[in-house]
Amino acid sequence: MTEEEAKAEREEAERLIAQINHLKGQIERALIENRNLQNELVTLVENVYELAQRTAAMDVEVNQSMAYVQKRVKEVDISTSELFALIDDLTNSYFAFKNLSTATKNVTQFTDEYFTKFKFYHELRRISLGYVVGLDAHICSDETMRKKVESIYLQNTEYWLAYASMAVMLWANNEEEAAKRAMTKALSKDYFSSALYFLLVNLRFTRVDAAKKWYLCYLDRVDMENLGDEWQYLLQAYLSGVFGVDKEFHHLIHQCFTDLLTQMESMHPQYGNRVIDKTMVYSNSYIHVTDYEFETLRRHCTEYEELKNLLSQAEKNEVLAMHFRKVWEDRTKPESDLFQRIENILYNLINAYDKEEFKVIKNRRYNEMIITAKGDLNRAQQFFNIEYPVEKMTRSLDNLLFQWAFEENDDRVDISVKKFAISYLKKWIIKGFMQYGETYRREEKEKYEISIDGWLGACDENSYEDTKNELENYYNNNRILDTLKDKFVLIFIGMIFSALVVLAITMFHFNKIPLVIGILLGVVGGFLLWRRIVDMQSILRAKRENGCLLLKTALDELKEWRKLYKAEDAKNSDLVQVFENIES
Missing domain, CATH: 1.10.287 (Helix Hairpins)
Structure with missing residues (x-):
């Protein structure tokens, strides 16, 4: 065999070996693919089985959903009027909630405005009272107090207390001319509050003769048919016995109040009926909304608002009884120390709201009424108009007595003044509340209209x-x-x-x-x-x-x-x- 033939055989053998190896590789790949196909087949069979199970479960779920939908469709078909009623209720609830939300925001806003805008008022009140009664002597010196008051005094504020306090400080330092100028300025800003302030300050320092003169100055200018809010502090002083340091002075004050009450009853013979009517109006407009809701009646009784209002009116009996019982059973005893009693009255006088302050307080109070009325703007406005009349009411003693008796804000009227007013008016208030009960009872019906x-x-x-x-x-x-x-x-x-x-x-x-x-x-x-x-x-x-x-x-x-x-x-x-x- 030649070399060429041997070479050809080797090449052929290598080619055949390569083909055999290639075929072996193909066979192995085919075996692998076959195993993969078998695995995929097993997976597919399992998937088909799982799909069948899921299909069955879905069939049950779909049938249940369809049954639910069919039921809901039937319900809507049966009671479309209820659906519309619910939509109306939702709309009303939305607006009530919106009113409540706005009122809550406004209360916060007016509270912040009050303590921000009138911050120096509160500071001035603390200084004024501290200077007179010595409460802040351990905190700051008289000189420091005077500098703070002077800074407010020189700003030409409209607040009478700044000038009245400055007058007392100047008087205490024997600066007579400057004290007179400050006193005159205080009287020009608010004559009656300033006069009463000077009266009480003189009583505090047992200057009875000077206090008498200020009392006569007060009476000389006051209109008995149009008294100011400060009159209650004079009454509080009388009731607490601070004028008892001088029998003549006490008798003078006693005679003044006695004559004023006698004059009031003689000039207003129908006063009792007016108190009865005012009690009725107050009770009807008093803000109280029952917490009870009757869902079916609300949707199907055409007189539901009357029912709810009638229950609210009846519930006021307990609310008002609790309020007046709390007032009358208040066991706060007057201070045994005369000076402490005078200081308490001074505190109330000094903390009385100024005109600008009162505007902010009224705005805040209105929004508080909206919250109490659960978003009912009309109800809140009615009671607000009674508590703060739009038309300027003649502030005669007869009107003030009723206002003091029914005042809810304890910061505005002292408890002794409230008790005095209530005890004086009680016989007419009783008739007013009895008539109030008779009035709402007449609104009750034996039968009410139901619409279905x-x-x-x-x-x-x-x-x-x-x-x-x-x-x-x-x-x-x-x-x-x-x-x-x-x-x-x-x-x-x-x-x-x-x-x-x-x-x-x-x-x-x-x-x-x-x-x-x-x-x-x-x-x-x-x-x-x-x-x-x-x-x-x-x-x-x-x-x-x-x-x-x-x-x-x-x-x-x-x-x-x-x-x-x-x-x-x-x-x-x-x-x-x-x-x-x-x-x-």
Whole structure:
């Protein structure tokens, strides 16, 4: 064998070996792919099994969902009026919540404004009282106090207390001319508050003769038919006995108040009736909204607001009784020390709101009333107009007595003044509250109108069976009308009518396509109309059952309302009893 042949055989052998190796590789790859295919087949079989299980579960879920949807559709079909009523309630709740939110924000805003804008007022009050009674002697020197007051004094503020305090400081330092100028300035800003302030300061330092002179200055300028708010501090001083340091002075004050009360009753013979009327107005407008809600009555009683208002009116008996009982049972004893009593009156006088302050306080109070009235702007405005009349009220003693007796803000009227006013007016207040009870009782009805699905009937809480029969007769008499009013019935009738129109046209202009369309439209419309009429029977039956259930629930709620109302109404006698137990 030649070398070339040997070389050719080697090359052929190498080629064959390479082919064999290539085939082995292909076989191995085929085996691997086969194993992968087997694994994929097993996975696919498992996936198909899992898919079958999930499909079954989905079928159950879909069926349940469809059943729920069908139920909800039927409910809406039965009670669309309830749906609209709920939408209205949601709208009203939204606006009430919006009013509450705005009022809450405004209360915070006006509170911040009060303590920011009138910050120096509060500081001046502390300094003034501290200087007179020596309360702040351990905190700062007289000189420091004087510098702070002087800085406010030199700003030409409109606040009378700055000038009155400066006058006292200058007087204490024997700067007579400067003290007179400051005193004159104080009197020009607020004559009556300044005069009373100087009266009390002189009493505090046992300068009785000077105090008498200031009292006479006060009486010389005051109009008894148009008194100021500061009159209550003079009454507080008299009631606390601070004028007892001098018998003549005490007798003078006593005679003044006695003559004023006698004059008031002689000049206003109908004063008692006015107090009765004012008590009635106050009670009716007093802000209180019951926490009780009766959902079914709210949606189906046309007089629900009257029911709720009547219960709120009756609940006021307990609220007002608690308020006046708390006032009268207040056991705060007057200070045994004469100087301490004078200081307490000075404190009240100094802390009385200035005109600009009072504007902010009124704005804050109005928003607090909105919150109390649960967003009812009309109710809040009514009570606000009573507490802060738009028209300037003549501030005669008769009006002030009523204002003091019914003042809710303890910061504005001292408890001794409140008690005096209440004890003096109690015989008329009793009649006013008794008439208040009689007034709202006349608004109670034996029967109230209930409206369900267009039916309207007057019924009481014990007339369920008779009312139920009326309601069922209403449903039975309106079955055909309710069926014809159904939108699907109207659509299917429209389909049948359209089919008749198409067929009528083909009678004159024959065409196969419109003929087929008309026949199919008529057949489908007729079939769907028949099915809908069948469905409407069950819908109307469910509607009747739902209506009867609503009627029963409404009457049960009416019974509960009546029970609550009677219980609260009985407390009117407790309110009257509070005043009957008061000693004149």
